[in-house]
Amino acid sequence: MRSLGIGLIGTGFMGRAHALAFNNARAVFELPFNLTLAALADADTKRAQRCASAWGFAQAHGDWQQLIDNPHVDLVAITTPNHLHYPMAMAALAAGKAVYCEKPLATSLQQADAMRLAAYEAGVVTRVGYNYQHNPMIAMARQMIDAGELGQIISFQGEFSEDFMADPASPWSWRCEVEHAGGALADLGSHLLAMARYLVGDVSKVCADSQTVHAQRPASPGSTEWRSIAVDDQVHALLRFANGARGTVSSSWLKHGYKNHLSFEISGTHGTLAFDQERLNELRLFRAGEQGFQRLLAGPALPGYAAFSPAAGHQLGYNELKTLEVQELIMALAGQGAAGTDFEAAWEVERLATALRLAAREERWVNVSEI
């Protein structure tokens, strides 16, 4: 069996999530590769070494370029702050290595565009971490839609709201910077746009309204110094899909009570389907002709679930979605399957977000093809 060496850049929460996912994918799935954790990089060399040891990586690097150049590294996983995605991914692609990058792809559409072109020219497998799509319940939703079980799709109504910035005293962070692709739309909304595209297809035209409710925030927790905020706190938008469906999307990081409320309802001529990430093991489904909405609970009829549990109702957690993302990436590297969001698809998400921003700024409908 061929070997596949993983190089991971970044040791924060998302770095550890990747490390767990690679470890667990190896234990849970029959993979077409002999997976090795080849190298871990962090600008703090000591931390790189400590985490490499704890997480099972063979080598540690203080310089990410060294990790990319490491001949044992076949796949470069990038979990650093957003503005580093571009240089790291470009360097990995230049080295002909497969890339697995956290979302957002980049902090500007120009960068995203360059990255997808570089990926195309490198001819390697790329993936971006839109992990919510790897939920077996979402896979099931996609299959039902593709199989026509909901009929023709006529509406998508989605919302991704959280409340971590709801308190006006929640301080400024890099998430509040335009140049780091900040704001509720970029941070949360992009997951929702990716989901809408994944389930319903291309969006052709949009209108949007965005708002900065709290125009100043403390510079740091408890600080009396205030910083101006330029990014949006909430966005509401109208979508027209290429297939004729219509819909709304909303995103807010000010909505009290919600912690991970990536939710949607999809209405078709034969049924309605609803999902809320705060109950990620469930779908609500109404089939035309039935008497009421059904609550479906994840179970081993779904392959992605069966990998983790032989019994329904045991429930998967967020980290297992990441393991599933990794497994699908590895299958793609073996030429077995095309699931997941590659750089091309991730660029489409950024393009759509850009169209929403333009529509909001100019207070008009925007054709996505304008972008």
Add this chain to the structure above:
Amino acid sequence: MRSLGIGLIGTGFMGRAHALAFNNARAVFELPFNLTLAALADADTKRAQRCASAWGFAQAHGDWQQLIDNPHVDLVAITTPNHLHYPMAMAALAAGKAVYCEKPLATSLQQADAMRLAAYEAGVVTRVGYNYQHNPMIAMARQMIDAGELGQIISFQGEFSEDFMADPASPWSWRCEVEHAGGALADLGSHLLAMARYLVGDVSKVCADSQTVHAQRPASPGSTEWRSIAVDDQVHALLRFANGARGTVSSSWLKHGYKNHLSFEISGTHGTLAFDQERLNELRLFRAGEQGFQRLLAGPALPGYAAFSPAAGHQLGYNELKTLEVQELIMALAGQGAAGTDFEAAWEVERLATALRLAAREERWVNVSEI
């Protein structure tokens, strides 16, 4: 105690609902009038007589003008098809009588404008049957908002969806006619717009997208003859409120699984509030600083509920909302209270719906003041 004679026009479902509501209001509340059921009118005189007897009305008329002219009638209640609201209300106002008209106020904005001016000149009490607002839970929501318990309101996201036209074989009806103020926006959406205005206030600017999904329907149940449909099956829109809040509204009569899904979430700087008419005795509330959403259940702390039951959890039904609407109308007639939607406010709802239609037709943001 002064007497108040009720004259009711129409004997359909809504006519009976009015009859029940007047009867029950009399039994349940201490009213400031001696309420009498003076007269009932229906074009079918026999039916008028039969219903008058069953429902307790003193007289029956086959001609609605006679009912208006009947000296025992002080208040004219109109429950006829939409296109008759205008001539009947105008005649009642001309006769100096108070008017209680079912929604929509009229089938064109011009008529609605004439009606609110006539009401103003007549100087009488008018009300339009936006019954969902009379739910004690909605009264509670309004009070919480007015008292600042949610802080500054920053978003309203509302939806009114049902599925009674979801089957493409659901036949054409008067609800499908533009000239009867048909379509999902007019039939369902107007309730939602009235609710948004009632709870959050004036809307200043809108953008909208409407769609006729099924452009033809059978002329009658089971018919092989098809009629073209010009009204909307679904509408999605963006709202900007005068107070700075933003939001979305959606309305559809194609959404499988929903029967009376007038729902909304209101987000403020101190909390979030949610409601669904399919569970009309409940509110979901999150207060900043608390750990989770609370499910509030209607109880006798709310006066409108206490009138019907001394114990929480017993639940009110739709017809009791109508009784509460009638009670509030009667209090207004006695000069005690201004709750409810008068012709002026109902015209504002029609104006807002007209702004949505213009925005959808011209694919642009529309200032409501343009209308």
Add this chain to the structure above:
Amino acid sequence: MRSLGIGLIGTGFMGRAHALAFNNARAVFELPFNLTLAALADADTKRAQRCASAWGFAQAHGDWQQLIDNPHVDLVAITTPNHLHYPMAMAALAAGKAVYCEKPLATSLQQADAMRLAAYEAGVVTRVGYNYQHNPMIAMARQMIDAGELGQIISFQGEFSEDFMADPASPWSWRCEVEHAGGALADLGSHLLAMARYLVGDVSKVCADSQTVHAQRPASPGSTEWRSIAVDDQVHALLRFANGARGTVSSSWLKHGYKNHLSFEISGTHGTLAFDQERLNELRLFRAGEQGFQRLLAGPALPGYAAFSPAAGHQLGYNELKTLEVQELIMALAGQGAAGTDFEAAWEVERLATALRLAAREERWVNVSEI
């Protein structure tokens, strides 16, 4: 059409509920009688007169025996405190009149036994106000069970909990007196036992555990005088049904958060059905072979619902269950239908509650036939 004169004793909350129900039954249903509100009795003659006028009764009596003797009264409705049910019902039966009595039938099993025998000898229609059974959703549940849609019934798990006595400072009331058939089992649990019998059938054997948690309560609101409490605050029991099903019932008036939590799950070899009175317009249903529980929402396919609304999702309220109870009583008086709980069935409920009390006192299984 024959006339039917109603005589109502009692003007409290339940008296008014009866008055509303008779009025509304007349307006909503095509009844086989010409229904007249003949007489209203209250020990306070002034109050009797005032209420008779407000509620539409032709006559008022200060003495309930006069009401029973009133030749215009065909049906005597009893809504007085529990200890008066026995003398009033016995007098009405002696006068050969039909009787509609609030629950519980009596305050002792001996009285209940005498009443059912007197009813049997009088040969008149009797009914006891177990109103929750008249919910169209419960009628639907019964029909599904009778039609075998759940297969063989194997378990019933029921609970009726409220929290109106949860505060130890909630004062003593007549509900705390043994001689008024007080306690959580009698006050709440009897509704649950009646429901279990209605849906699953006779109970043959029981074991039970009852407890008085707060053995003293203030003599009146805010009082510093304490009264001893002898009745149960909570009861838990095991049931064996004659048809082989097993189950549990629990009743508490100390359970914080519940307002009207009459709930049950019925499990059969082909499916599971669940209900909660706090959402009286819904049923949860799982059919063998399906993927998840369905939430069924009351709609006009159910005759009891259609009488009040032509559209699903509008919801009935508690008072409409009372109207349905009255309608079924009137149909029974016309010899059209046997729905509802007559004195015989109500005695069976009291007998079952007595068996539970004996089982709890003696800490053993009790055959209901012992009682």
Add this chain to the structure above:
Amino acid sequence: MRSLGIGLIGTGFMGRAHALAFNNARAVFELPFNLTLAALADADTKRAQRCASAWGFAQAHGDWQQLIDNPHVDLVAITTPNHLHYPMAMAALAAGKAVYCEKPLATSLQQADAMRLAAYEAGVVTRVGYNYQHNPMIAMARQMIDAGELGQIISFQGEFSEDFMADPASPWSWRCEVEHAGGALADLGSHLLAMARYLVGDVSKVCADSQTVHAQRPASPGSTEWRSIAVDDQVHALLRFANGARGTVSSSWLKHGYKNHLSFEISGTHGTLAFDQERLNELRLFRAGEQGFQRLLAGPALPGYAAFSPAAGHQLGYNELKTLEVQELIMALAGQGAAGTDFEAAWEVERLATALRLAAREERWVNVSEI
């Protein structure tokens, strides 16, 4: 740092769950040991080798006694069929090794008793895999109860139902054998009894009713040969706790629609708390004086959650409960903490189950101290 060598016996679903849990515990937590996966045993040597390689164990054994004797093994984890728990655990204890055994502790109370005594004499740390207790939401429930936030606990109502045997054609399996501690009570109910004891405390007296609904099942899937079934399909019971609380427990593997319905409501003098394993990241809580039940969602304020995710709403899955169980076991091995179910506590669960069986067989109340 001291090293800790893990020896795992069994390679089925639960074996893999242990392997994942040890791996993840090492990556997620700062452990007080240098954890090594020393050896894996399976009667099928080839399988042992294959799994050892996939899961990262240093050695593979075809004979479990060899694993116990392996000097690199400090802790023996047992995930084999129930009847092997006894000989393996006794051998491990005899070798002076710590033992981590899946539930149930044994297949008879005599064995369980011998095991707890052997553990006592060996003086080593023991744990039994009642994994549901390690949910951070359950830890929170326990803390709230211990802190008196619910006041005095007055009732526990619990149910553990699934539907994997609901189809009468579901075949016989070892779960149907008395000598393997089979039946709904042993298989599911023991989790519930452990939970009741963990949250409310010792149970002093019980009454129970158990039933075999399907007395024969196919010998294997699709077989026409039938085998008699002696174990219970459903059990209902009454509990009295030593602290005065009362309650019910029910367990069924015939209840259609439920997949992992380990649920309970705990009622105290200051509030009510509810949980359902099918939504393991949630608690429903009513605090006296509040208006409604709150839905609490797991978040990083809970240490067991924070280990896996820095953000609320991300949700843990079943496998992470196992990782938490392993972490608590390892802390106990380091003398830091006593959380979890040791052999003594697991014997108490078996004793309680035995009391329920006796009560059911003899149809009487049983003092647990009789057993």
